[in-house]
Amino acid sequence: MQLEKFSYDNKIVRDFTIASLVFGVVGMLVGVLIASQLFAPELNFSIPFLTFGRMRPLHTNAVIFAFVGNAIFAGIYYSLPRLLKTQIFSTLLSRIHFWGWQLIIVAAAISLPLGLTTSKEYAELEWPIDIAITLIWVVFGINMIGTIIKRREKHMYVAIWFYIATWVTVAVLHIVNSFELPVSLFKSYSLYAGVQDALVQWWYGHNAVAFFLTTPYLGLMYYFLPKAANRPVYSYKLSIVHFWSLIFLYIWAGPHHLLYSALPDWAQSLGTVFSIMLIAPSWGGMINGLLTLRGAWDRVREDPILKFMVVAVTAYGMATFEGPMLSLKNVNAIAHFTDWIVAHVHVGALGWNGFLTAGMFYWLIPKIFKTELYSKKMANVHFWLGTLGMVFYASAMYWSGVAQSLMWKQFNDMGMLQYPNFLETVLQIVPMYIIRAFGGTLYLVGILLMVYNLAKTMMAGKLVANEEAEAAPMHKEEKEKISHRWLEGKPIYFLLVSLVVVLIGGIVEFIPTFLVKSNIPTIASVKPYTPLELEGRDLYIREGCNNCHSQLVRPFRSETERYGEYSKAGEYVYDHPFLWGSKRTGPDLHRVGGKYPNLWHYLHMEDPRSMSPGSLMPPYPWLIENTLDISLTPNKINVMRSLGVPYPEGYDNQATDDLMKQAEVIALDLQKNGVPADPDKEIIALIAYLQRLGIDIKAKPVTENR
Amino acid sequence: MQSIDGISVYPIISLVVFVLFFVVILVWMLKVDKKYIKKMENLPIEKEEKNNFNNTGDLYEKKV
Numbered sequence: 001m002q003l004e005k006f007s008y009d010n011k012i013v014r015d016f017t018i019a020s021l022v023f024g025v026v027g028m029l030v031g032v033l034i035a036s037q038l039f040a041p042e043l044n045f046s047i048p049f050l051t052f053g054r055m056r057p058l059h060t061n062a063v064i065f066a067f068v069g070n071a072i073f074a075g076i077y078y079s080l081p082r083l084l085k086t087q088i089f090s091t092l093l094s095r096i097h098f099w100g101w102q103l104i105i106v107a108a109a110i111s112l113p114l115g116l117t118t119s120k121e122y123a124e125l126e127w128p129i130d131i132a133i134t135l136i137w138v139v140f141g142i143n144m145i146g147t148i149i150k151r152r153e154k155h156m157y158v159a160i161w162f163y164i165a166t167w168v169t170v171a172v173l174h175i176v177n178s179f180e181l182p183v184s185l186f187k188s189y190s191l192y193a194g195v196q197d198a199l200v201q202w203w204y205g206h207n208a209v210a211f212f213l214t215t216p217y218l219g220l221m222y223y224f225l226p227k228a229a230n231r232p233v234y235s236y237k238l239s240i241v242h243f244w245s246l247i248f249l250y251i252w253a254g255p256h257h258l259l260y261s262a263l264p265d266w267a268q269s270l271g272t273v274f275s276i277m278l279i280a281p282s283w284g285g286m287i288n289g290l291l292t293l294r295g296a297w298d299r300v301r302e303d304p305i306l307k308f309m310v311v312a313v314t315a316y317g318m319a320t321f322e323g324p325m326l327s328l329k330n331v332n333a334i335a336h337f338t339d340w341i342v343a344h345v346h347v348g349a350l351g352w353n354g355f356l357t358a359g360m361f362y363w364l365i366p367k368i369f370k371t372e373l374y375s376k377k378m379a380n381v382h383f384w385l386g387t388l389g390m391v392f393y394a395s396a397m398y399w400s401g402v403a404q405s406l407m408w409k410q411f412n413d414m415g416m417l418q419y420p421n422f423l424e425t426v427l428q429i430v431p432m433y434i435i436r437a438f439g440g441t442l443y444l445v446g447i448l449l450m451v452y453n454l455a456k457t458m459m460a461g462k463l464v465a466n467e468e469a470e471a472a473p474m475h476k477e478e479k480e481k482i483s484h485r486w487l488e489g490k491p492i493y494f495l496l497v498s499l500v501v502v503l504i505g506g507i508v509e510f511i512p513t514f515l516v517k518s519n520i521p522t523i524a525s526v527k528p529y530t531p532l533e534l535e536g537r538d539l540y541i542r543e544g545c546n547n548c549h550s551q552l553v554r555p556f557r558s559e560t561e562r563y564g565e566y567s568k569a570g571e572y573v574y575d576h577p578f579l580w581g582s583k584r585t586g587p588d589l590h591r592v593g594g595k596y597p598n599l600w601h602y603l604h605m606e607d608p609r610s611m612s613p614g615s616l617m618p619p620y621p622w623l624i625e626n627t628l629d630i631s632l633t634p635n636k637i638n639v640m641r642s643l644g645v646p647y648p649e650g651y652d653n654q655a656t657d658d659l660m661k662q663a664e665v666i667a668l669d670l671q672k673n674g675v676p677a678d679p680d681k682e683i684i685a686l687i688a689y690l691q692r693l694g695i696d697i698k699a700k701p702v703t704e705n706r
Numbered sequence: 707m708q709s710i711d712g713i714s715v716y717p718i719i720s721l722v723v724f725v726l727f728f729v730v731i732l733v734w735m736l737k738v739d740k741k742y743i744k745k746m747e748n749l750p751i752e753k754e755e756k757n758n759f760n761n762t763g764d765l766y767e768k769k770v
Contacts, residue, residue, distance in 0.1 A: 083749060155742070157749045223750050232747040237735050244731050501727075508720065 004152070004473055006087045007466040010368040012094045013078045014463055017361055019102055020070035021451050024357075026109075027062030028444045034059055035437040037618070038585065039430050041608075044618035049113035051618045053544025057124040058112045063349060064122060064212065066105045071357040072216040073097070073140070076163055078364060079223040080147055083157045085471035089146025093139050100136035104129060115542035116186045119577055120201045122208050123177050127188045130178040137174065141167050148491040152471045156490065158239045162219030164491065165247050165498045169211040172502070177204035181639050183632055187538070189639055194572025195262055195520050198580055199513050203254035203506060210250040213348065214316075217356055218242075221289055221313065224360045228305045234291035238284055245281040247498060249274055252505035256327035259336065260554040261580065262569035264520075267509055268329075274505070275327035282320035289313040304379035308359030311387060315351025319344060334409075337550055337584040339429070339436075340401030343394045350390050350443055358382065358450055365454050371461030378453045385446035392439025400432035409558040417561055422587040423612050430616075523570035526696040528645045529689070531633050531659040536689025538636075539682055540579070543620065550581035551590040551693065564591035564694070571697060574645050586617060593695035598666055599673040601687045623683040628663075630656055662688060 037043045037052045044051045081088050088094055107129050111117075117124040125133070144167060148156065177200055179191035190197050226233050233239060255263060255271030290313055293300060300306045322344050326335050335341060366373045373379060407425040410418035419425050529537060540546070553559050555566040567590050572578055596604075603610050606624055608617040634652035641647050660679065666687055667679035677684065 079750075153749070155746060155749075157746060159750070226750045230751060232751060236743045236747040237738065240738075241731055241735060245728070248727060504723065 002472070003470040005468065005470045007468050008081050009077070009088055009091060009094065009465070010463060010467055011465045012088070012091075012098060013074050013364065013368055014458075015098050016070045016074035016077060017365065017454075019098070020067055020074060020357065021361070021447075021454065023062055023066030023070060023105060024447060025444070025451060027059060027067050028440070028447060030055055030059040030062060032437060032440045032444055035433065035440050038616055039433040039437070041616050041618050046619055046621060048115070048543075048622050051543065051620075053547045053618075054113050054115055054117075056547045057117060057121075057544060058109065060122060061108050061112065061124065062105070064208070065108070068213060068217075068349075068353050068357070069101065071353075071360070072166075072212075072220070073101070074364070075220040075224065075360055076144070076216070078368075079159060079220070080144065080163065083153065083160060083223065084147060084151035085153045085469070086147060086151045089143050089150065093143040093146075097136060097139050097143060100132065100139065104132050104136060107132070111186070115544070117541060117544065118180065118188065118190065119541045119544070119546055119579060120177065120190065120197075121205055121582060123174075123201070123204060126186055127178070127180055127182050128185065130174070130180075133174060134171075134178075137167070137171055141171070145491050145495070152473055154474055156494070157223070158233075158236065158243060159219040159223040161243050161494070161498075162215045162222070164495050165243070165502070166211050166216045166219070168495050168499045169207065169215075169247070169251075169502045172499070172506075173204045173207050173211065176506075177201060181643060183636050183639050187632065189636075189643060190577035191643065192576070192578075193643070194575045194578050195264075195569045196513055197575065197578040198258055198261065198572075199255065199263060199267065199509065201578070202257035203251075203509065206254035206257055207251055209345075209348070213353055214250075215247065217316075217353060218246075218285055220360060221285075221309075221356060224356075224363060225289055225292055225309050225313075228303070228309060228359065228363050229293055229296050229299070231292065231296060234288050234294065238288045242281050242285045242288060244501070246278075246285065248501050248504070249278050249281060250505075251502045252509070253278060253327065255509065256332070257582070258580075259327070259329050259332040260556070261552055262567050262572065264513065264569070267513060270509065272327050272329065275324045279321060279324050283317060286313055286317035286320070289316075304376060304383050305359045305362045307380075307383050308355045308362070311383075312352050312355035312359060315347050315355065315390075319348040319352060322347070333554075333556065334405045335401060336554075337582070338401035338405045339397040339432070340405070341583065343397030343401060346397070347390070347394055350386070350393065354443070354447075355386065358386070361450070361454060365457050366461070368464055368467070369458055369461030370464050371457060374453050374456035374460060378449050382446040382449045382453070385442050385449070389439045389441070389443030389446060392442065393436050394439075396432040396435035396439065400429035400436075403432075404429050408562070409556070411558070417558065420562070422562070423615060426585070426616060427614055520569045520573065522573065523568060523697055526571055526573060528574045528640070528647055529692065530662055531637060531655040532662040532685050532688045533692045534636060534640070534689075535628060535630065535633060535659065536685035536687070536692075537579075539623070539686045540689060541577075543623075545589075546579045546581040548581075548583065548585035548617070550584050550588045552580040553588055553590050553694075559588070563588045565697065567694075568697065571694070574640075576640065576643055576645070589690070589693055591694040593691050593693040594698075597673070598669050598687050598691065599675065601690055602670055602675055602677065602683060605683055605686065623686060624677075624681060626682045627680050628682045628685050630659060633659060 033043065033050075034052050034055045037055075048054070077088065077094065104125075108125055111126060111129065112124060116126050118126060123130075144163060148160065148164075180188040181191060182188045192200050222233060222239060252274035253271050255267045256275045257271075259268050259272070261268075290310070293306065293310065296306075300310055325331055326341070326344060335344075362373060362379055404425050407419045407428065408422075412418045551567075553563045553566045560566055600611055602624070604612070605620045607619045607621075608615040609619075633655050637647055637652040637655045641649075641651070663679035663684045666684050667677045670677035
């Protein structure tokens with residue numbers, strides 16, 4: 001058989017690796033900053049762009065899409081052509097993919113601190129960037145499928161299955177969750193409202209974890225772990241079962257993020273059941289990874305690459321056991337809204353993603369630079385710093401999560417809340433926040449060592465930009481079979497089958513929630529927001545208040561005592577987007593309307609510590625100075641109307657007048673109480689919104705602001 | 707929920723789809739060709755036919 005000559009493009013692998021390292025450092029630096037802001041609010045510097053609410057989405061986006069994203073692409077562009085014995089479909093598309101993705105990251109790094117956000121977690125980027133992501137993702141898809149089609153290897157190795165499932169599912173998730181109606185170039189409203197928006201968002205959020213942080217990394221594990229250990233995977237059969245059951249089960253489990261919420265009960269139960277079932281395929285994968293090292297454990301002692309991979313796979317096992325446990329309603333009742341969840345995600349992100357990335361890069365870079373790793377010792381130091389950092393991080397967060405939750409739920413002998421002041425429970429866990437930031441810093445130092453080590457390695461070697469290779473072409477009849485029927489040929493066929501498999505779960509959850517009216521009982525007294533409240537709500541979104549404050553009172557006595565009546569699905573029908581939040585660094589705000597006078601809110605936003613001594617909330621003095629931008633108000637009303645919010649026809653013409661009137665009432669009240677507030681300032685709108693929250697269902701509505 | 711006609715058939719369909727899915731995978735695994743499995747599991751680590759540098763094994767392997 002005549003061998004054909006071709007080459008592997010290592011330049012694109014190097015580029016994605018460097019991008020991953022650079023953005024990894026940036027993302028984790030921001031992580032250390034926001035972790036420190038939680039015990040030293042001075043670190044918000046009273047600069048809008050640096051406040052926790054805007055920085056936290058930057059941290060999550062940078063780590064997920066920039067650090068992990070670029071690492072995924074580096075690993076795929078290395079392993080895919082080698083597994084298929086061909087070169088990447090198009091070098092041009094590779095370059096477009098690379099630069100497009102980096103531009104998206106830069107756009108995110110600029111827009112998020114500016115407060116341009118949709119507020120939906122891990123999907124905060126506004127609609128023009130969403131479109132750019134879609135286009136670049138399509139480029140990546142064409143390049144990957146194209147490569148698979150022109151392969152010289154008859155069969156697709158299981159890693160490639162994971163890559164294909166990743167591509168198709170992320171495409172579906174991103175598109176469905178990003179349906180939004182633009183108000184302007186930088187502002188849009190989610191197509192869905194309230195409970196439905198929450199369901200779509202957490203179907204997305206959960207499966208972003210599944211198909212951006214898990215399946216691509218499992219593909220990388222199935223390639224790089226056997227490579228590094230120089231032995232085949234423990235059981236290829238198990239990997240097939242692992243793949244199909246994982247992608248089938250994962251998609252159903254999204255509602256476990258919404259237990260005890262206003263989501264219909266049947267959907268919550270579905271989420272729990274499927275989460276428990278997920279243990280099986282997840283642990284199948286973990287066992288497959290660990291047992292690949294059978295008979296080679298002596299080398300794990302020597303080789304930092306294998307150390308990183310072993311801890312990564314172990315962290316995957318821990319996180320995927322903990323996840324289903326957190327989906328049990330009784331555990332979730334304690335863990336939800338607390339630091340426990342933060343610990344859980346960081347075991348996954350730092351352990352599974354971070355360490356597998358490190359192992360992969362330490363293996364990959366010397367290979368494509370035709371040299372040896374600059375310092376094996378430094379890699380070992382990195383390993384121990386990272387491991388220690390995770391231990392500090394996770395144990396502090398588990399401790400603070402459980403401790404705070406128990407304080408929230410503690411009643412005294414009189415049947416009253418033991419800690420009625422929320423702040424009291426926060427101040428108790430501040431030492432844990434300090435330890436957490438210390439752990440994060442250790443981890444970051446480890447990453448910096450890796451960057452130095454790999455940079456030195458790159459300088460010592462020389463990049464083999466085009467690595468020569470040769471392989472026999474596919475047998476003639478095989479080739480004909482595929483080229484004649486390329487549409488039904490395996491990659492596309494495979495892509496469609498995995499699409500169907502992942503769609504089943506989503507469809508079962510969505511169709512009833514959207515079609516069955518009785519799932520969201522309407523409440524007659526719930527009315528749309530006034531124009532001023534709507535503007536205030538947009539400020540709430542801009543400042544990222546939802547990153548620390550939930551708007552969802554769960555049906556527990558400890559919560560109804562603290563906050564008031566539990567939240568009903570029908571209360572959120574005009575909430576485009578929903579703002580339930582996922583973490584209570586501060587108290588829930590769903591029933592805050594009418595709880596404090598306007599003056600309290602004014603002074604509290606100016607300096608939270610003046611009203612709540614010791615508060616960790618950053619001050620927002622610019623809300624008092626900034627004039628409210630009302631140029632978009634009529635447009636916002638129109639967009640809301642087309643989304644089904646029942647403003648009367650032609651109300652957009654009247655909206656600005658109504659806004660002014662309501663603003664003057666609040667300003668007057670503030671002036672009466674001795675603060676020189678102008679009605680046209682942003683703070684007025686925010687106060688209007690906060691005073692409106694959760695009052696619609698109260699028997700005696702507070703009407704003074706409306 | 708009760709307002710949908712024939713809602714009771716939904717859970718049964720779901721269960722059937724679910725069980726069938728796993729039965730198919732199981733049967734596939736029981737019948738799968740041993741040679742295929744052998745070939746596939748060695749795919750990532752098989753020696754690349756020709757490399758312009760001799761570095762296919764372990765990174766820290768002692769060069770003999």
